[in-house]
Amino acid sequence: MNFASDNIVGASAPVLQAIMQANAGAMAAYGNDEISSRVRTRFNEIFEREISVFFVTTGTAANALALSAAVPPYGLCVCHREAHIIDDECGAPEFFMHGAKLAGLPGVGAKLTAMDVAAYLRSLPKAVKQMPPKALSVSQVSECGLVYGLDELSSLGAVCREHGLSFHMDGARFVNALVSLGCTPAEMTWKQGVDILSFGATKNGGLMAEAIVVFRKDLAEALDYRSKRAGQIISKGRLIGAQFEGYFADNHWIANARHANRMAGRLSDGLSQLPGVRLAWPTQANEVFPIIPKSLDQALKAAGIHYHSWTELSLPEAEGVADHEVLIRLVTSWATREEDVNQLLEVASSGVARQAAE
Incomplete structure (x- = not known):
């Protein structure tokens, strides 16, 4: 019996079936196929607005690229001191942010409070000796299995707006939090101020399917280029898109x-x-x-x-x-x-x- 993680099992049958269906014949490469186009439209429907979606193969790539779009090389990303991005990704976010740093704050259950984040931001000196804070990243679900409530996310979003930070959500277990709260994807993200989301599917039935979901157009502008440089624009992109098609069909992801x-x-x-x-x-x-x-x-x-x-x-x-x-x-x-x-x-x-x- 193995309870080590939710990434130790294979892909679910609907995801594998969707891959097999997409495998036949020839389609445009690099994500310009009709399957990927349909899935991007489906993402728009799920999040109740037009968004930008970039498919990647790993959660590390999603987090690192998302933060690279939000934080310049001289900037600071605030997160929990036990966040996955600071503890488990071998410096990938800082590498792709080209030298920007992660600042880890304490918090019970690996969660941050708006009060603590605001206090930390106010404590930073406003001088060129100090890297300026440019983003806040939270894990939904946290590394201790806790879920941020909508009011908590809203308060954190308000702190980000007050201090001019982009708000990133690491959603490796996004849908587990979603069904726990009983809300919609829109209610758990952009309606609370989230600007960019690492949307995970691999832990919940995907084979190798993650996405960067961007709610602010300015953060999406360079992600095509950043994804290409990171080796994350897959030539047979339809096989990534197909996983999401099987994942979303008949609310399989929710089930x-x-x-x-x-x-x-x-x-x-x-x-x-x-x-x-x-x-x-x-x-x-x-x-x-x-x-x-x-x-x-x-x-x-x-x-x-x-x-x-x-x-x-x-x-x-x-x-x-x-x-x-x-x-x-x-x-x-x-x-x-x-x-x-x-x-x-x-x-x-x-x-x-x-x-x-x-």
């Missing part, structure tokens, strides 16, 4: 995310009822972060269950991990089976019971 979130909720509910187990943060999407006894950690691993230990950096102030405990992350996906969740819970329950009897 996948609902399933992943439901499996996480089931897992979270079961674990939190076990003696000696508690959740570091609420389960709001498809990630579960329990603090468990080390003995249970050993029992889970002995049963062949795969997952990652997690950092304590963004725990609530009153929370901590004792010497006999460990904080772990369990991730569910569109392909997670209910029987796998049940089996993990059975192993966990047996492990807790065995420890109590010793």
